[in-house]
Structures are given as structure tokens and as C-alpha cells.
Amino acid sequence: MTSEPPEPMLTGRLTVDALEGHLARVEREDGSLQDWPLTSLPRGVREGDVLRWHVEGRHLTFEIDLEGTRERRQAAQAQLDALNGAVPAGEINL
Amino acid sequence: MRRLLALAALSLGLALAQSSGALSIRFLDVGQGDAVLVTSPEGKSLLYDGGRSEPVLQALLRQYGVKSLDLVAASHADADHITGLIPAINLYKPRFFLNNGIAGTTQTWGKLVTAAQKAGTQGLVARDQVINLGSVKITVLPPPPGLPKNEQNLNSIGLLVQYGSFRALMTGDSETAETAAWLKKYPASFLGPVDVYKSIHHGAKNGDNLAWLNAVRPRNVVVSVGPNNYGHPTAEALALYRQVGATTYRTDQQGTVTVVVQPGGRFAITTERGTPVPANRATTPATPAPVGPSVTTPAPPSYRTCAEARAAGAAPLRRGQPGYNPATDRDGDGVACE
Numbered sequence: 264m265t266s267e268p269p270e271p272m273l274t275g276r277l278t279v280d281a282l283e284g285h286l287a288r289v290e291r292e293d294g295s296l297q298d299w300p301l302t303s304l305p306r307g308v309r310e311g312d313v314l315r316w317h318v319e320g321r322h323l324t325f326e327i328d329l330e331g332t333r334e335r336r337q338a339a340q341a342q343l344d345a346l347n348g349a350v351p352a353g354e355i356n357l
Numbered sequence: 358m359r360r361l362l363a364l365a366a367l368s369l370g371l372a373l374a375q376s377s378g379a380l381s382i383r384f385l386d387v388g389q390g391d392a393v394l395v396t397s398p399e400g401k402s403l404l405y406d407g408g409r410s411e412p413v414l415q416a417l418l419r420q421y422g423v424k425s426l427d428l429v430a431a432s433h434a435d436a437d438h439i440t441g442l443i444p445a446i447n448l449y450k451p452r453f454f455l456n457n458g459i460a461g462t463t464q465t466w467g468k469l470v471t472a473a474q475k476a477g478t479q480g481l482v483a484r485d486q487v488i489n490l491g492s493v494k495i496t497v498l499p500p501p502p503g504l505p506k507n508e509q510n511l512n513s514i515g516l517l518v519q520y521g522s523f524r525a526l527m528t529g530d531s532e533t534a535e536t537a538a539w540l541k542k543y544p545a546s547f548l549g550p551v552d553v554y555k556s557i558h559h560g561a562k563n564g565d566n567l568a569w570l571n572a573v574r575p576r577n578v579v580v581s582v583g584p585n586n587y588g589h590p591t592a593e594a595l596a597l598y599r600q601v602g603a604t605t606y607r608t609d610q611q612g613t614v615t616v617v618v619q620p621g622g623r624f625a626i627t628t629e630r631g632t633p634v635p636a637n638r639a640t641t642p643a644t645p646a647p648v649g650p651s652v653t654t655p656a657p658p659s660y661r662t663c664a665e666a667r668a669a670g671a672a673p674l675r676r677g678q679p680g681y682n683p684a685t686d687r688d689g690d691g692v693a694c695e
Contacts, residue, residue, distance in 0.1 A: 336460065342467070346470055347458060357453075
């Protein structure tokens with residue numbers, strides 16, 4: 264007697280690009296954008312949040328990745344701050 | 358005779374757009390998103406937002422013969438405003454990247470800032486500042502202090518473009534809290550009237566409002582919008598533009614909208630196709646904006662896959678719409694990439 268192999272569990276991450284009314288525009292890991300009903304995402308989700316999704320069997324679940332969001336935000340802000348470092352004074356003539 | 362006149366007008370439009378001494382502002386048809394290309398009489402160029410697709414923006418910059426970019430600006434970090442800035446920076450290595458100082462968390466944002474680093478483009482946090490694009494004065498409207506930093510729309514950067522007596526205003530995806538703060542900060546004589554105004558947030562419900570538009574007093578409004586699931590532009594926003602007597606242009610209906618401004622401030626507006634929605638003519642605009650025939654005719658969009666259509670902000674596509682491809686309409690119900 265052989266036991267059936269366990270169903271593979273799929274996981275991945277989404278980033279909330281923006282909230283547009285009852286929809287959340289999310290960025291998938293391949294960089295593409297999709298609109299998801301806000302009701303399908305965890306309550307309290309906010310713009311900029313990183314979400315983890317899991318598919319196990321027929322069940323798709325989401326959770327807000329608080330630590331991932333914090334790390335992503337800090338790294339992105341540090342990178343932008345460095346880029347914005349040397350600000351020219353006065354009017355700029357191009 | 359009518360055909361000859363149309364050809365003459367078309368030639369005139371091209372000549373105006375290409376002649377030295379003219380400012381051109383193109384509200385690019387990037388689908389659902391914003392991208393505005395401003396070119397000074399001296400050939401200095403500014404790209405304010407880049408839409409949500411890298412290939413679409415790249416094709417448009419090529420189509421309009423852009424040779425260089427001096428400044429790119431992200432009104433805020435949402436993907437439908439910044440994605441096209443990535444190839445713009447990679448290709449043209451602009452001197453400055455104007456931003457609101459609040460990083461996004463998406464990969465798209467990371468790619469954009471990395472592109473700027475590699476290109477040697479200097480970041481500029483928006484502040485009360487004037488940037489002279491040759492002889493065109495660009496006044497930056499930074500996000501007012503005190504607004505929550507975790508909401509990008511509320512921290513959109515505005516730009517006021519002035520050339521002679523001509524004035525254009527663009528304010529990203531600002532929401533009422535931001536426009537209310539700007540109303541407190543700036544005198545009405547600074548904000549309006551403006552000859553050409555970019556509709557806030559693609560005509561969303563929480564963007565333009567009567568108090569703000571009564572100060573801005575736009576004579577012509579361009580709504581940069583494409584097929585979308587959000588209900589943009591809303592009937593309420595379109596009614597507001599009529600209420601303040603503005604003629605309305607929509608990039609989803611008229612394609613790219615081009616404004617050519619002569620020294621002194623006289624201007625003409627041309628569209629790729631279609632006609633604008635006439636203003637409620639309670640008052641006659643001081644500077645008439647003649648609408649000409651199309652100046653350029655781009656090839657219709659083609660999407661091999663739904664991923665391409667979504668990236669361009671075009672999905673879903675109905676049969677008969679430009680870009681509809683039966684191969685992407687799997688259930689054959691006339692709606693592709695649902």
C-alpha cells in the first residue's frame with residue numbers, strides 16, 4: 264500500500280501598489296499588475312504592504328508580511344535618500 | 358476644399374509643434390495612467406510621470422522624436438505613474454529626477470531608483486522651487502506638510518508650467534486633503550486661471566472638487582485615462598469640468614493631446630483623433646483653443662498575450678476595441694483578458 268504524495272504547497276508574495284476604491288492594485292513577483300477585490304485581502308491591508316499568499320489544496324490564503332513590509336520600506340527609503348542627497352540650492356536652470 | 362483645409366491645418370499643426378519658439382506639452386496616450394511630455398522652445402524636455410508600461414512609453418518617446426530628457430518627475434510612486442520613467446531614465450540619462458521623497462515598496466519603484474543611480478541622475482526632493490526649462494518656468498508645488506506620509510496620492514507633486522501668459526497645471530493623483538492644503542497655502546491668483554489642466558487622478562471621485570476647481574479655473578481639462586476597473590473618469594468629475602466651463606479632452610477617446618504654445622502665450626490644442634467634449638459655454642475662453650485634425654497616427658496597439666495587455670493598462674479588451682485579439686479571448690465571449 265502506497266500513500267499519496269502530499270499536495271505541493273505554493274507560496275508567493277504580492278505588493279500592494281495602491282488602493283482604488285473597492286480594489287487593490289497589486290504587483291506580482293514578475294512585476295505585472297493586477298486588480299484584486301479588497302474584500303479578498305486581509306482586513307486592514309494598506310498601500311505599500313507586502314502580502315504572502317499560500318495555496319494548499321484548493322485554499323488560497325493571504326497574510327500581511329509585516330516584517331517584509333518594514334524591511335522593504337526601510338531599504339527603499341535609504342536608497343531614495345541617498346539619491347536625493349545633494350540638493351542644489353536656488354532656482355535650477357536646465 | 359475641406360480636404361485641402363484639413364491637410365493645411367495638419368501641416369500647420371506639425372509646423373507649430375516643430376518650430377523653434379514654441380512650447381509643446383503632450384498628454385501622452387499611455388492607457389490608464391499619466392505621462393506628460395513638456396518640451397521647451399530651446400529643446401529642453403521634462404517628462405512628468407511615465408504611465409504603467411515600459412514598452413508603451415518607450416514607443417511614444419520614439420514616435421515623438423525625443424532626443425533628450427533633462428528632467429523626469431514622478432508625481433508620486435504609484436505604478437501607473439512611474440513605470441514608463443524607467444526606460445526614460447535608462448535611455449536618456451536625465452540630469453534630475455524630481456520626486457516626493459517618499460519611497461514606494463514595489464519592485465517597480467526599486468527598479469526606477471536603481472535606474473537613476475546607474476544613470477547618474479540626481480534625485481531632487483520636491484520643495485518650493487522654480488526649475489527653468491529653458492525659457493519655460495516650472496514652479497514645483499510640493500506636498501503640503503502634515504499629510505500622512507504613508508499615502509502616496511496625498512503626497513503628489515504638482516507642477517505649474519508658465520510660458521508668456523500661458524499656464525498649465527498638473528497635480529498627479531492628489532486628493533481633497535491635499536488640494537485643500539494647497540488652497541490655504543497659495544493665493545487664488547497663483548493657482549488660476551490655467552489654460553490647460555490635467556484632471557486629478559484620471560477623473561477619480563476623490564480628486565477634483567469644486568472648491569479647488571473654482572480656484573484653478575481651468576479652461577481646458579485633459580483626462581489621462583484608459584480602460585480600467587476603477588470607474589475612471591467618474592460622471593461626477595466630468596460634471597465638475599462642465600460646471601466650471603472647461604472643455605474636456607480624454608486620452609482614451611482622443612489619443613495623445615498636444616498643446617503648442619507660441620511666445621506670448623497663444624496656444625492651440627490638437628488631438629490624435631476624435632473631438633473634445635465642448636465646454637458649457639457660459640463664458641467665452643479668453644484664449645480660444647482650436648482643435649485640429651490628428652497630427653500623428655500611431656499604429657493600433659497589438660497585444661500577443663494578456664500579460665502585455667494588462668501591462669499596458671488595456672485589459673479587459675472588448676471586440677472592436679483597438680488591441681482586441683481573439684487569441685486572448687479564450688471563452689470567445691467578445692471580451693479578452695477578463
